[in-house]
Amino acid sequence: MYTPIQSSKLFEQIAEQIEERILRGELRSGDRLPSERELSEQFGASRTAVREAMKTLAQRGLVDMRPGRGTIVINATSRAMQQTLELMVRVGREDGYANLVELRELLEPGIAALAAARASEEHLARLRAVVEQMDASLHDVEAYIAADNDFHRTLATASGNRLILTFVDSIVDLLSEQRKHISRIGGAMERAQYHHKRILEAVSRRDAEAARIAMQEHLHQVRQDLETANRG
The missing domain is CATH 1.20.120.530 (GntR ligand-binding domain-like)
Known part of the structure; x- marks a missing residue:
């Protein structure tokens, strides 16, 4: 589903891949992203990198991080x-x-x-x-x-x-x-x-x-x- 990352700026590339899927319509508003652990395994990256990527996407208005409910795709634009x-x-x-x-x-x-x-x-x-x-x-x-x-x-x-x-x-x-x-x-x-x-x-x-x-x-x-x- 995602491409393993091999770069020093892991969180940015993770965010870019997820953002691309949102913008292409593959991930729609209301969809729940996999857990932090699952994304870490898919990307071959640390959970810290995944966490930073989620924060980046939230700042861009593309996801909503909800305690106890996971990370939900939104489209603030x-x-x-x-x-x-x-x-x-x-x-x-x-x-x-x-x-x-x-x-x-x-x-x-x-x-x-x-x-x-x-x-x-x-x-x-x-x-x-x-x-x-x-x-x-x-x-x-x-x-x-x-x-x-x-x-x-x-x-x-x-x-x-x-x-x-x-x-x-x-x-x-x-x-x-x-x-x-x-x-x-x-x-x-x-x-x-x-x-x-x-x-x-x-x-x-x-x-x-x-x-x-x-x-x-x-x-x-x-x-x-x-x-x-x-x-x-």
């Missing part, structure tokens, strides 16, 4: 951005969801195109599994929304751009609220699922332009459903 965006949407609640869709229309087609060009087989397998999960959750709003969030987050991860992943993580709670609002409209999840499958098909074919168009059409449908939900 995403959280700070999330709090700011949530405040902006809630202050302008009337237009907030529409503004969120507009922002997604600007960014997510590009994310889908990058995913088509850069996705690994592991990313594609994850996207297929999530689409199957959504198929099985069409009558369970909470489960469907969780899988929907995972689908778009996996696309962001597959883009290979860490800033994109940080941004998507920062709006996930807002997206959940918006999806729950839209789910009150009959057939909304089924319509979304049709578009998710078209996006997956395009990404699987490595067709960046088709993925871009499929995402645009998905978000157009989201906008239409949102307007219907707002009228209701």
Whole structure:
């Protein structure tokens, strides 16, 4: 999992390896890191070096060291951005969801195109599994929304751009609220699922332009459903 360290600055290199996994999305907010002893064995380093690495990561806002509970991955950058965006949407609640869709229309087609060009087989397998999960959750709003969030987050991860992943993580709670609002409209999840499958098909074919168009059409449908939900 980790590469044994052979350097005088052991704690810095330990911190860098863990930071890389966090930034790549392999370790997610809420994940618990192995114990100090286990990490020491994996890195082939002293527990003192591991302890210093954890302190470094905590100072960077990437982990939270909780006595009795271990070391938990966090993402202070995403959280700070999330709090700011949530405040902006809630202050302008009337237009907030529409503004969120507009922002997604600007960014997510590009994310889908990058995913088509850069996705690994592991990313594609994850996207297929999530689409199957959504198929099985069409009558369970909470489960469907969780899988929907995972689908778009996996696309962001597959883009290979860490800033994109940080941004998507920062709006996930807002997206959940918006999806729950839209789910009150009959057939909304089924319509979304049709578009998710078209996006997956395009990404699987490595067709960046088709993925871009499929995402645009998905978000157009989201906008239409949102307007219907707002009228209701």
